[in-house]
Amino acid sequence: MHRLSVLLRNKPGALARVVVLFSTRDVAVESLSLSPAGADGLSRLDVQVRLREGRSVDQLVHQLRRVVDLCEVSAA
């Protein structure tokens, strides 16, 4: 299980793109919560995910960084 903390711009489709990426890369989402983050039109997305065996969370983080409206992502 990995905990991801994502900072997203509040742009239409930003959340969808992240969630579709999980589905595309066969990442199982255990929990997900979205909340406003400050006043700059940003949202904080906290997700717990389970990866396929042999796949690394670093890889997923790099794939998430390709999302244009994603500002930050960290994994724990």
Added chain:
Amino acid sequence: MNGALALIKALEAVGCETVFGIPGGAILPAYDPLFDSAKIRHVLTRHEQGAGHAASGYAQATGRVGVCMATSGPGATNLVTPLADAYLDSVPVVAITGQVARPVIGTDAFQEADIRSITLPITKHSYQVTDPDDIPRVIAEAFALAASGRPGPVLVDLPKDVLAAPAGWTEPEPPVVVRPRLDPAQVRQAADLLARAERPVFYVGGGVVRAGAADLLRELAERTGVPVVTTLMARGAFPDSHPQHLGMPGMHGTVAAVAAMQKSDLLIALGARFDDRVTGSLARFAPEALVVHADIDPAEISKNRRADVPLIGDCRDVLRALKASVTTGGDLDPWWKYLDGLRTTFPLGYDWPEDGSLAPQYVISRIGELVGPEAIYTSGVGQHQMWAAQFVRYERPGSFINSGGLGTMGFAVPAAMGAVCGAPDRQVWAIDGDGCFQMTNQELATCALEGLPIKVAVINNGNLGMVRQWQNLFYGSRYSHTSLGSTPDFALLAEAMGCVGLRCSSRAGVDDVVREAMAVRDRPVVIDFVVGADAQVWPMVAAGTGNDEIMTARGLRPLCDSDTGEDL
């Protein structure tokens, strides 16, 4: 000014000269000012899929962003395959789609499809514009995103009422694009590995073509003496005539290229992504090799094969940095002796069919020899694609445009149409199969009307040949639904669409018919090459097996056998 005029002005401002598309209800406002544009040529395709692949062919022939346009609903969904294709092959394409008006979005309105959601996994980014004032900025961003970093497709969805609404005009500022900076320590590590390696290989992928780095690759290769292999997406990135070139690796690669990777102690991957069609079984791939992986996309590093030294950057920067750091390498003579032995023992070749029919490989090699390396070649997907990769000799980067990642049958004709729009001074030959040709040949009508004189060589074996080959090898020769029969008559079909239709079914006729096609400059030409149905693509690494098990013909596995020269 309204949103539609802002769109056309913005496209002009970012340097768009050609748009491939089809009008329809929701995109109609955009077509009105497009009618008056003196800077943009619109090519009216016969199917939106044709527009999408044409945009890709244009982009790959020019190195610039290709643009396609479609209306909402079915127009937009017909772009899905080209967008997926451009995504997997990292082609800079901007797709502009009409959308139903904002008040009815989400009501299942006529010709409404949520194209932005549909294309989420196959686009780099997408926009749905809700404020007409945003149009110039969005177009500038879309072009910059498509072309920068790892190139790819970007969708811009425009509701009809946004196009029709009054819009302000602000000159779009080209967005600042940050190019990744190479880590000098990693460059030094890579150069050190290269200096120490005994069996190094440059594993060259499409990224070298996209980066325009072929000249630097050649300089580095010549300075180091390292063998080079070019993947399907990189054919032409290193000249086929160059003595250091071992050809294409992978499922249908040359024995020398496959063996070079498999026996290597250092793979230097340049803009390549360790695709399963290259690596075969990953667990058994290049077991002794250290890996230097250069890619502009950090997400590719260690995705399939762990990189010992990652180099995140544009291939031009990578090659320049390596060239500056690399000293003379080790003694590669034993390595070259082994590889030269394989080259000599297992050159690419083919047998003539026993039934006296025309060998498809002969047709394709003659086209390559007669038409020459200055032309652009496109292909569909299947046996003819592999033979076009094997038997045409490429000398220029970007001169072979095909669907590598997605494997889209029907790519050849529309991609050739796009390529000739972008490079009107070069001959453009689509090497197609009869199965592929029947998926997208309607664009020949577009080519005839628009004066786009592409040549199409249909390698007609009356079958879905690659599928038939797998049925022969792996399904006990049970040819389930792979015969396409003998209609239509492709030469007559070509004539019906305003093209010249030719046919050839004998070895003696091949040169003449190719020359006849080359002499036609005012119309597209289709040559129906009637070839044998039983020809197969060799060598072959069967799916899921290791590259060591490469077969030069059914049952012949030279790298598994002991008599392959030195034991390396």
